[in-house]
Amino acid sequence: MPDTRIVTASVKENVAYMNQVLPVKESFDLIERDIMIGEREASFFFIDGFMKDEIMLKVMDSFLKVRKEDMPASATGFARQCLPYVEVDTISDFDQVLRNLLSGTTCLFIDGYETCIVIDCRTYPARSVGEPEKDKSLRGSRDGFVETIVFNTALIRRRIRDPHLVMQMVEIGDSSRTDVALCYMSDRADEELLKNVKKRLQAIHTGDLRMNQQSLAEQLFKRKWFNPFPKFKFTERPDTAAACLLEGKVVILVDNSPSAMILPTSILDIIEEANDYYFPTLTQIYLKFSRGVITFLTVFLTPVFLLFMQNLEWLPDMFRFVALRDTVNISLVFQFLLLEMAIDGLRLAALNTPSMLSTPLSVIAGIVMGEFSVQSGWFNSEVMLYMAFVAVANYTQPNFELGYALKFMRLLLLILTALFNWIGFAAGCVIIICSICFNKTLSGRSYLNIKLN
Structure with missing residues (x-):
């Protein structure tokens, strides 16, 4: 259950509660830093490895120069007048404070303020945006998605400078609280599909997304085990994702996953590759x-x-x-x-x-x-x-999952042909056609793009 406790004006009570909820003393990477700001007690909470040291040194240097008479009456005023940084917010709900802290932001409690000041100076460990090994292009760009969702959204924004490009962020998983970005062009995406995807995302109740994008795919659409054909198209190329967005499709990005999930999809979409666009x-x-x-x-x-x-x-x-x-x-x-x-x-x-x-x-x-x-x-x-x-x-x-689906169909044909001769071969062909035609995806359409009831 989410924590409904509210931040109080006493910094000692807030710090005591944070130490009660979080294993600050046991975990070496959860750090509490006590300082004085304008002759008031204050405490930082942050995760070592997520914080940019250079930025926080400059921020703390500015805090040490604040005098008692310069302290505003509220935390919002303090963030506006005394905090020289761009991404700053104030939060009064401890559940949101804990969520932001565990996501990598720095949380600041100051005595006399009934809200927590959240400073988003985090940085995530990330590899370079090099070209994917699997989905290469002969003439296209040489960058690819990485495991950091903010980098991935920036790669798409770089290609689509349109105010209609919307990127909605949601959190899924009670324990993992994984960031999931829903990307679409508001003037091109199908409204019915968009409504369906949003409804399914909101209806997901799970403890965690253990395998990131694959776990999300299984939560979004319960597949039938006997039909091996993939329900989604995945790509590790931002140019392919941008092209699909401009075609009116919906793209889902999951934090810690270096690929994008594309909806809706068909058999023709899945067998496409980046070279087809260039x-x-x-x-x-x-x-x-x-x-x-x-x-x-x-x-x-x-x-x-x-x-x-x-x-x-x-x-x-x-x-x-x-x-x-x-x-x-x-x-x-x-x-x-x-x-x-x-x-x-x-x-x-x-x-x-x-x-x-x-x-x-x-x-x-x-x-x-x-x-x-x-x-x-x-x-x-x-x-x-x-x-x-x-x-x-x-x-x-390029699709690895489709390759194994075709392999299973080939094995089925071989076994049926060996057992029943031409009758088995004909039955296998019928099964393959039915598996493709009746492979209903999340968009409500089959692989042949025929609307199913």
Whole structure:
């Protein structure tokens, strides 16, 4: 429950309450600093590591020059006349005081004032706004979102200098109190969608957002576990987020998360990448078409090959060369399934391999998985070829979650085709189409952008 206690005019009572609520004596980074301002007792509370020392030195130097007769009658007057800093506020509710203090601001109590003076001179540890590793562009800007939400909003403001750009800040999580920014263009965003998103954000009651943006996504929209297709589009590029805002979409930023959540979304939005915005129209069309064809092949290439190998009489004469010329000790479907797991194993190993060893280990893995696997009688060379194409083609689309959704659909097609032949293949295709068409997102629209009731 939020604290309803009010700040009193006695600095000793306020300090005693702050020490009662906060583990100031136990936590080395929670600091209390007592000083005299205009012959009155005063106390600072701040978190070490969040405060800008140079600014606070100048502020405290100005406080030491305040005389008794210069002290205003109220804290508001003191903030206006004696506090030479820009971001200053006065708060009388202890719940708001604690919330601001734990967010990194400096709280000042002065004897005789019934409000707390909040000085926002905080700074967060942050890395440079370098280009994201996953979502790179050939001709675009080289900056990207970081884990500090204020930096991320500034990157968007730098690109959209329009008074209609609104950024509303809310706090979610009783314990984490994570800052969440809702960004939209007031003259372009869909009012119904905006109202729906705001209502869902206000209705979230949770202790914390443990995994930041992913936890928020799960709270906003309860997904069905059996449909693996993503409900949201994420980007780590501020130029992509700005372009989506100008198209009338809504962007959600979460503190401690270096990516933006974009609403509404469709299958065409998810497979887009930053390069689509920077090239001429003809080049954009070609890139989108080729990416769509390759995405289609990643799902259907191996199941179709398995289907034709089970029904060789269906294979046209001009494609007879793709038929298997030799057989190995393992059936075709198990070869595909084993390689699917092996590719994921190599991917996970690459994530945890030190950079200095990644190249030699990749060469060793390629040799072992390639020539030796065929010679040992585990796999056919054709199977290795098609799975190599699928493994590389998965990286043509930028969305990691969509890649695994397509992988699950491919595995489903392989298993159904192996068990029920063409009937299973047809049933798998129907399941894939239904999974896409009826994948209802937060905006109330499916992946095909058809309004669902």
